Amino acid sequence: MDRLVIEGGKPLSGTVIIQGAKNAVLPIMAASLLAEGTTVLENVPHLLDIEVMISILRELGCRVEHKGSTIIIDTKHASASHVPEGLMKRMRSSIFLMGPLLAKYGRTQVYQPGGCAIGERKIDIHLDGLKALGASIEETGNSIICSAEKLVGADIYLHFPSVGATENIMMAAVLAEGRTTITNAAREPEIQDLQHFLNAMGAKVLGAGTDTITIDGVKSLKPCEHRVIPDRIVTGTLMIAAAATRGHITLHKTQPSHLSSLIHVMRRAGIQIQVDGDIIRVDSRVRSKAVEKIVTAPYPAFPTDLQSQMMVMLALADGVSVIKETIFEGRLKHVDELSRMGADIRVDMNTAYIRGVPRLYGATVEATDLRAGAALVIAGLAAQGKTVVERIHHIDRGYERIEDMLSLLGAKITRLTALSKNESYAQ
Numbered sequence: 001m002d003r004l005v006i007e008g009g010k011p012l013s014g015t016v017i018i019q020g021a022k023n024a025v026l027p028i029m030a031a032s033l034l035a036e037g038t039t040v041l042e043n044v045p046h047l048l049d050i051e052v053m054i055s056i057l058r059e060l061g062c063r064v065e066h067k068g069s070t071i072i073i074d075t076k077h078a079s080a081s082h083v084p085e086g087l088m089k090r091m092r093s094s095i096f097l098m099g100p101l102l103a104k105y106g107r108t109q110v111y112q113p114g115g116c117a118i119g120e121r122k123i124d125i126h127l128d129g130l131k132a133l134g135a136s137i138e139e140t141g142n143s144i145i146c147s148a149e150k151l152v153g154a155d156i157y158l159h160f161p162s163v164g165a166t167e168n169i170m171m172a173a174v175l176a177e178g179r180t181t182i183t184n185a186a187r188e189p190e191i192q193d194l195q196h197f198l199n200a201m202g203a204k205v206l207g208a209g210t211d212t213i214t215i216d217g218v219k220s221l222k223p224c225e226h227r228v229i230p231d232r233i234v235t236g237t238l239m240i241a242a243a244a245t246r247g248h249i250t251l252h253k254t255q256p257s258h259l260s261s262l263i264h265v266m267r268r269a270g271i272q273i274q275v276d277g278d279i280i281r282v283d284s285r286v287r288s289k290a291v292e293k294i295v296t297a298p299y300p301a302f303p304t305d306l307q308s309q310m311m312v313m314l315a316l317a318d319g320v321s322v323i324k325e326t327i328f329e330g331r332l333k334h335v336d337e338l339s340r341m342g343a344d345i346r347v348d349m350n351t352a353y354i355r356g357v358p359r360l361y362g363a364t365v366e367a368t369d370l371r372a373g374a375a376l377v378i379a380g381l382a383a384q385g386k387t388v389v390e391r392i393h394h395i396d397r398g399y400e401r402i403e404d405m406l407s408l409l410g411a412k413i414t415r416l417t418a419l420s421k422n423e424s425y426a427q
């Protein structure tokens with residue numbers, strides 16, 4: 001497996017253009033199945049999860065091309081409704097196929113999805129939503145068969161505002177008969193992007209971005225062209241990396257309004273952030289201050305996907321900070337690795353108490369999941385000496401060649417590519 005080698009201790013400085021959002025592209029690619037013909041998506045990064053979604057769409061009979069930042073999906077010859085178990089297991093987002101395939105064919109067989117080990121990640125809210133639309137669900141082992149003679153709109157209350165369940169239900173309901181109302185829906189920006197995409201296909205969806213989404217079913221949808229929103233988590237990761245290394249960077253093609261909670265926390269920590277249209281400038285040439293308490297929660301609160309990265313910034317801040325993770329019960333695994341780099345963090349249940357230290361020290365550490373991996377990269381950039389981050393396939397799920405992006409900001413970071421299983425590496 002590849003690894004990243006980082007020579008730390010250099011403040012980041014420079015300019016980067018932000019990639020399109022993984023969490024917006026993946027459901028949208030699945031939703032392209034709802035129409036017959038050629039969908040064109042712009043601003044699509046090259047990520048491992050996107051490669052997996054391409055493989056799934058091809059398996060279902062689509063022709064898919066990813067050239068530059070454009071993906072072209074031709075669904076004309078798509079006919080299969082079964083997603084192979086091996087592909088389902090490669091990422092959590094494979095579950096996005098369930099809603100569109102059920103709506104398109106009236107039947108689908110999928111499996112329990114895979115993904116990073118950050119918690120139990122059940123899919124009961126997805127399944128309850130599809131059942132409310134009239135689907136029968138047969139679960140045997142890992143296999144899930146969903147079928148319906150027809151889907152009929154319904155009032156659906158989510159007992160938790162699950163992002164994926166909101167999206168799956170939206171994608172199934174667009175072709176259902178009558179009106180569906182989702183209450184306590186997730187409000188993440190990626191859901192608004194999905195609404196824009198579905199409406200560009202001819203769907204009638206309203207309310208994404210609020211906790212009530214209304215979908216009036218239509219008979220058919222047509223392919224469309226769509227530009228994916230900027231990745232708020234990549235933007236946030238770089239903003240935090242600038243702060244942790246006491247650097248000053250400029251990020252272009254961002255959507256600052258999607259990052260209000262992060263900007264608020266960083267300003268509380270004494271970091272200067274300037275917003276100018278779609279540009280964010282971060283200037284952090286002094287040590288940041290501790291932040292009393294950060295609680296991860298559904299949007300617009302502080303995102304769980306930036307929790308690990310923020311912990312690195314606070315591990316270097318002046319004073320004691322507290323972070324409570326309320327979304328995923330297994331998302332504090334980076335703490336052990338950060339401790340190996342000299343961080344002073346104590347965990348009690350889902351809460352981390354972080355006593356800032358003046359510096360971290362390079363070490364060989366292991367990415368346990370996507371954002372934990374990003375956090376370790378930030379720690380390596382800020383640390384004194386050399387850091388090696390292993391198991392970086394997790395990072396490649398969500399960051400397009402992270403080493404190139406950080407090199408643009410002056411970081412000394414190199415990818416060593418595994419040549420064979422017996423640990424021989426090439427640059």
Ligand SMILES: CC(=O)N[C@H]1[C@@H](OP(=O)(O)OP(=O)(O)OC[C@H]2O[C@@H](n3ccc(=O)[nH]c3=O)[C@H](O)[C@@H]2O)O[C@H](CO)[C@@H](O)[C@@H]1O
Pocket residue numbers: 022023024026092093119120121122123124125126127160161162163164165186190298304305327328329
């Ligand atoms: C591809 C994508 O968009 N991924 C994001 C999405 O994941 P994802 O859509 O999986 O996250 P959810 O909002 O569904 O999950 C949040 C919580 O609800 C629980 N839950 C969820 C569904 C369900 O049927 N039953 C259930 O109990 C999960 O275990 C978790 O504890 O939102 C998360 C929360 O913002 C982000 O961290 C992920 O980056």
Ligand SMILES: C=C(OP(=O)(O)O)C(=O)O
Pocket residue numbers: 023091092093115116305370371398
């Ligand atoms: C947890 C994440 O993604 P996924 O839901 O695809 O596992 C993430 O993007 O941080």
